[in-house]
Amino acid sequence: MPIQALLLEDNPDDVELLRFHLSESRDVQVSVSNTLKSALVQLQDTDFDVALIDLSVPDSQGLETFIEVQSTCPSAAIVILTGLDDQSVASQAIQRGAQDYLNKNDVNGRLLERVIRYAIERKRAQHALKVAHLELKEAHKQLKTTQAQLIQIEKMESVGRLAAGMAHEVMNPLAIILQGVSYLESESEADAGDWQTRREVITYMRESVIRAQHIVKSLLDFSRPSRLELKEVDISALLEEALNLVERQMVFKQIKLVHDIEEELPRILADENQLIQVLINLIANAYQAMDRKGQIILHAYPHMITKDELDRHPEIKEKFQHEQQAVVVVIEDSGPGMDEDRLAKIWDPFFTTKAPGKGTGLGLSIVRTIIQAHQGVIFTTSKLGEGTKFFIYLAPA
Ligand SMILES: Nc1ncnc2c1ncn2[C@@H]1O[C@H](COP(=O)(O)OP(=O)(O)OP(=O)(O)O)[C@@H](O)[C@H]1O
Ligand SMILES: [Mg+2]
Numbered sequence: 001m002p003i004q005a006l007l008l009e010d011n012p013d014d015v016e017l018l019r020f021h022l023s024e025s026r027d028v029q030v031s032v033s034n035t036l037k038s039a040l041v042q043l044q045d046t047d048f049d050v051a052l053i054d055l056s057v058p059d060s061q062g063l064e065t066f067i068e069v070q071s072t073c074p075s076a077a078i079v080i081l082t083g084l085d086d087q088s089v090a091s092q093a094i095q096r097g098a099q100d101y102l103n104k105n106d107v108n109g110r111l112l113e114r115v116i117r118y119a120i121e122r123k124r125a126q127h128a129l130k131v132a133h134l135e136l137k138e139a140h141k142q143l144k145t146t147q148a149q150l151i152q153i154e155k156m157e158s159v160g161r162l163a164a165g166m167a168h169e170v171m172n173p174l175a176i177i178l179q180g181v182s183y184l185e186s187e188s189e190a191d192a193g194d195w196q197t198r199r200e201v202i203t204y205m206r207e208s209v210i211r212a213q214h215i216v217k218s219l220l221d222f223s224r225p226s227r228l229e230l231k232e233v234d235i236s237a238l239l240e241e242a243l244n245l246v247e248r249q250m251v252f253k254q255i256k257l258v259h260d261i262e263e264e265l266p267r268i269l270a271d272e273n274q275l276i277q278v279l280i281n282l283i284a285n286a287y288q289a290m291d292r293k294g295q296i297i298l299h300a301y302p303h304m305i306t307k308d309e310l311d312r313h314p315e316i317k318e319k320f321q322h323e324q325q326a327v328v329v330v331i332e333d334s335g336p337g338m339d340e341d342r343l344a345k346i347w348d349p350f351f352t353t354k355a356p357g358k359g360t361g362l363g364l365s366i367v368r369t370i371i372q373a374h375q376g377v378i379f380t381t382s383k384l385g386e387g388t389k390f391f392i393y394l395a396p397a
Pocket of ligand 2: 281284364
């Protein structure tokens with residue numbers, strides 16, 4: 001099929017010249033218009049592959065001519081024909097989507113045909129790119145919607161699990177309080193109480209109230225971590241602060257707390273208080289697992305994601321790509337470690353191996369929610385008898 005070309009040109013000499021050059025090519029069929037109006041009519045009637053247009057015609061001047069042609073026939077490639085004086089308008093037209101321009105004084109048959117062919121090719125490629133871009137945009141939109149739905153489903157699931165676990169956890173202290181209240185009631189009726197027992201009962205009741213309070217507070221921490229107050233922070237300072245806090249809070253006795261924090265770590269965007277809460281939780285877990293003997297090492301270093309680790313820990317892929325920069329924080333302990341069975345459960349809300357009243361089992365759920373809200377990743381490796389490592393990957397600001 002020959003190429004269908006429309007020539008918009010009002011100067012009869014130029015029309016002759018261009019026709020002459022185009023006649024050398026059997027592959028191009030040319031129709032001529034000498035006004036914009038008649039060109040637009042032709043463009044509406046026929047599917048032109050290319051329009052060769054002079055921007056100054058009797059009924060239109062400059063860029064306006066190009067805009068009219070382009071909007072009337074968006075599928076045709078457009079080549080601007082210029083004289084000596086209108087190069088700058090031509091380059092403006094290129095910026096707005098024309099495929100090429102050609103100086104009428106330099107034209108020859110072979111050049112003209114080549115410019116036409118390239119312009120058509122370029123137009124096709126641009127169109128294909130535009131379609132691909134739109135498709136990608138649509139796919140991206142759909143992915144975002146699906147992701148939001150998934151997050152919502154996951155949140156609903158954990159809220160369900162939480163409600164069940166919370167009911168169970170809060171029922172125990174409530175039962176103790178109820179028993180205490182019954183005892184005190186019966187006692188005041190008899191009006192002859194044992195002072196010592198009364199004090200004990202009140203102490204149990206107070207402990208139960210504190211425990212219920214603690215559970216409800218942890219639950220609130222867990223369900224409200226999305227309100228982050230992000231700012232650029234120096235992670236090494238933040239780690240030192242967390243270590244300071246735990247050193248003040250815990251009696252480490254025979255547990256050694258080792259700092260292995262590299263200087264010059266990249267800064268990260270973080271909510272300081274929440275990240276400190278993460279570190280305290282993890283150090284407390286290590287400390288509680290170790291029965292007061294052993295060592296806890298806090299490592300922090302800049303790191304480039306390798307293919308090997310993406311294969312070994314696929315969860316990293318959710319937030320990081322191969323060769324991306326990350327800041328890694330590791331909390332390593334020489335405690336008893338965990339078997340596969342326990343490892344599979346530790347992130348579940350209310351999963352705890354601690355004695356009743358000692359742990360809520362919400363610590364790691366809160367930790368994970370906070371790290372996810374920071375667009376980071378947390379995972380653990382552990383071996384029975386050897387110890388446990390919690391790895392946190394965060395992206396530099
Ligand atoms: N460093 C560790 N070594 C061995 N086991 C661990 C370690 N960290 C966590 N665990 C296991 O994971 C369980 C869940 O931890 P999580 O922090 O969620 O709750 P918890 O510590 O039991 O309770 P809470 O954090 O409310 O005090 C722990 O009970 C323990 O069995
Ligand atoms: Mg804990």
